[in-house]
Amino acid sequence: MATLVLGAIGTLVGGPLGGAIGATLGHGLDSMIIGSPRREGPRLKELAVSTSSYGRPIPALYGKVRAPGTIIWATDLKEQRERSGGGKGKPKTTTYSYSISLAVALSSRPIDRIGRIWADGNLLRGRGGDLKTGGTLRTYTGHGDQRPDPLMAADVGPQCPAHRGCAYVVFEDLALEDFGNRIPALSFEVFAGTAAHMVREIAGRHGMESRQAAFPALEGFVHEGGTPAAVLTLVDRLRPLAAISRGGQVRLDGIAAPEGEIPTLPPAIAWEGGDFGQEDGTALARSSPAGSRLTALRYYDPSRDYQPGLQRAGGTEPGAASQVLEFPGSLSASHAQSLLVQAASREQQRGETLSWRMSEIDPELGPGSIVRAPGLSGLWQISGWEWREGGVELELIRHVLPNGANRTADAGTAWAPRDRLAVGTSLRVFELPWDGSGASGSIQRFAAVGAPTGRWSGAALYELAGNALVPLTESGPVRAVSGSLVVSLGASPSLRFEGSASIRVALEDREAELEPATPNAIARGDNRLLVGSEIVQFAQAQPVGDGVWELTGLLRGRGGTEIEALAGHMPGTLVTLLDDRLVELPAPLALGEGSELAAIGSADPDPVVAPLENGGRTRRPLFPVQPRVHATPEGGLILSWTRRARGGWSWLDEVEQPLVEQAEAYEVGLGDPDKPQRLWATPAPHLHLAPAEIAVLSSLHPGQSLWVRQKGSFALSAPLHLTPIPASS
Structure with missing residues (x-):
């Protein structure tokens, strides 16, 4: 902190040179107040990535x-x-x-x-x-x-x-x-394999046996270089090890609580000369508390996707030099904290050393042995010996019994990418009623390309031409919002906004969301939903859970789909949101009844095939409405109706719908619309049947229905029932 503050002040006063001087003074002040921790061990890599450097060791x-x-x-x-495009005035792209x-x-x-x-x-x-x-x-x-x-x-x-x-x-x-x-x-x-027995494996490769050297807390270890001795020395800081000499053989053992009877050193002896203990043959020493203390441990944390974690040990004396141990092993936060606290405690207590003189060496008291010293409390471990002319000098350090108590610690939070399994593509292809945009003769066909919840990067669309796949376009990674009805949707006359009506839909992508819409937004065409072949608009959207949504406030039969609204829909009916996430199909594409499209995504073993729904719907006129029948005094009938136009989604008061077709024309039929008994053509929204004609129809076709449909430039509308033929009296 002082480095930053004094550096900034120096720059303001003396320019760049003053900033450098201020930063230097600040660094010295930081060192005196905070201290500069000394790092030991190989440096941990912050999410290291692959390289191809010559001479780089393979760990x-x-x-x-x-x-x-x-x-x-x-x-x-x-x-x-790959080349695409070139249709509908679009340039080809590569x-x-x-x-x-x-x-x-x-x-x-x-x-x-x-x-x-x-x-x-x-x-x-x-x-x-x-x-x-x-x-x-x-x-x-x-x-x-x-x-x-x-x-x-x-x-x-x-x-x-x-x-x-x-x-x-x-x-x-x-x-x-x-x-x-x-x-x-x-x-x-x-x-x-397992890292818990790494010490035994390293010792075995160098002809040494080992006992009790397992490191259960160690989940993994990266040995990137250095001698095996350096690795074992690093492990010893957290998991104490000792080289035990027995009968001329050296064994690498883990230091644990001693079992059985603990031997006691023979009485110390004195002799002339030497560096210590001329009177009683012993010397007890303690390291200075101002020495560097282990205060922190850096390690790889598996819960953080192996990003380096840091644990600190409390109780550091003010002003004491601190030491950070860099340990290239995988540890949990709790194990790392427990190992750090135990290591810091060991280093503090092992600062007490003992020198002991004996007349001769006991073969059972080799380096690494745990012993007691006469007249001194606690346990001691022999760290080394030296032959002298008058006997043997032992070097011992205070032995600290392992503390098996585990400590809880927080690994901290870390960003981790989502692991999403690849999912297959879903496909629905349909033609919609003309919405008034573009030319009146255009065809509005769309593909709803999506996928369930999971990883999906889009799909390629193809036209099925026999057994061949003809490339069309790419969907891109944006999914269409599709699903199905959870419960049935009843019939509706589609006459007015149904504020209390609701439907429940289950979306295939449970992470997809639906938004509410204001009345003005609905009037502009928002929240259109293709339910089967009916277009429904909704005002409110409430999530129920697990991808299920409750949609309330419905406007049914939109775009001339009143017939489908009157039929209602069963559970499981397909539902698709009509928005800009749909893929518009190329206009020159010659699709009709029975045509099929295919989609192939990265997780699709086979093409996903879907038939074209509602083929020809865009250019099909809307059926007339408001049928009226007037009987003349002479016994004739005047039939009339109200014309509608494609693209006229809104009813405008006192404004006649524009004529979208090339000419206004109707046909009035009798009987089955597919096989009519009689047909009349009229260019106006009315037809007059004379009394004599009504009499003939009554005698030949009593009870048969009269209907009317509009003749468009490309197709006929659905029929509108006008009146049944009365029976002759």
């Missing part, structure tokens, strides 16, 4: 760790081109994507398997073993029977090594579009 991994790896082989970038194949060495000793993989901090491979992008992964565990990778062998040739004893992975055609078309920064979760 030996134990247990469960996160390692960056070293790139040992790679191909050139592979370029792929997109480029790149992939690469590479091998990354992970460990200089065999491993069991690979877990998660991070690329640029995001998950490239999840816990389930799924790659989040395109490519293939092969893992080589480093055992003696390992064979060369076939892709590397094809590139390198017969001299391609098998890398026995070295664990590595090979990415084949790793897609790079998610990483800016470059090789991302990689790091790997590695499982390599």
Whole structure:
């Protein structure tokens, strides 16, 4: 803090030179007040990433760790081109994507398997073993029977090594579009046996036995360099070890509570000369409290995705030099805190040393032995001996019994990327009534491309032409909001806003959300929902839970879908939100009844096929409304109705709907609309049937229905019932 303050003041007063002087003075003041902690041990890496530096050591991994790896082989970038567009006045575009194949060495000793993989901090491979992008992964565990990778062998040739004893992975055609078309920064979760017995393994490789040297709290360890002695010395700071000499053999044991009877040193003797104890043969000393004390421990925390954690030990004396131990092992926060407190306590108590002279050495009292000293309390451990002319001088340190009490500690919070499993694509294809935008002859066909909750990056759309797939477009990663009815939706005459009516829908993506809308927003066309073939608008949206939503305040039968509203809908009916997340299909696409489209996403083993719903709906006129029948005094009938127009979603008072078709024309029919008994054509929204004609119809077709439908430029509307033919009297 003083460094920052004095540096800023110095800059204001004396410019850059004054700032440098102020920063120097501040640093000295900080050192006197706060102290500069001394670091010991290999520096922990803050989320280290893969490199390919020459001479970089490949670490030996134990247990469960996160390692960056070293790139040992790679191909050139592979370029792929794909052309799209060119329809509906749009220019053709060419997109480029790149992939690469590479091998990354992970460990200089065999491993069991690979877990998660991070690329640029995001998950490239999840816990389930799924790659989040395109490519293939092969893992080589480093055992003696390992064979060369076939892709590397094809590139390198017969001299391609098998890398026995070295664990590595090979990415084949790793897609790079998610990483800016470059090789991302990689790091790997590695499982390599158990780290609890690392000391025994290291000792065994050097011909030493070991007992009680297990380190249960150690979940993983990264040995990136240095001698085995340096590694064991580092472990000894947290898990005490001792080299025990017995019968000329050296054994590496863990220091634990002594079992059985503890031997007592023989009485000390004095002799002339030497550095201590000329009178009684003993010397007791204690280190200065001003020495450096272990106050903090940095380690890799598995609960934080192996990011470095920091635990501190309390009780540091003011002004005392502090020491931070960098320990490249995986520990839980509670274990790290407990080990730190115990290590700090040991170092404090082990500051007491004892020198002891004996006439001769007892073979059972070698270095590492736990003994008692006559006249002194507590236990002592022999750290060394030296032969003298008059006898043997022992060096002992105070032995601290291990404290098995565990302490609770907080690992802290850390950001972690979500591990989402890849999910398959859902597809719904439909044609909608014309909404008044664009040319009246245009066709508004859309694909609702989405997916359930999970990882999904979009899909490619194709037209099914026989057994062939004709590319159309890409959906992009934005999902359409789709689902299904949970309960049935009853029939509605679609005459007015139904404020108390509601529907309950289950969205396939449980993380999707629906928003409420004001009356003005609904009038502008917001919150349109395609339920089956009916378009419904809703005012309120309330989540129920697990992707289920309650939608209240309904406007039914929108866009001329009153017939579908009168039929109602059963549970399970498909529901799709009509918004800008839909994919508009190219206009020249010749789709009709029976046409099918397909979608293929990264997690789809087979194309997802969906038929076109409501084919021809955009250019089909809306059926007339408000039927009226007037009987003339002579016995004739005057039939009339009100015309509607495509795109006229709103009813405007005292304003006639514009004529969208090329000409106004209607046909009035009798009987079944598919097989009418009689047809009349009229260019106006009315028709006069003479008395004689009514008489003939009454005798030949009594009870048959008269109906009318509009003749549009491209299709006929649905029929509107006018009146039944009266029976002849």
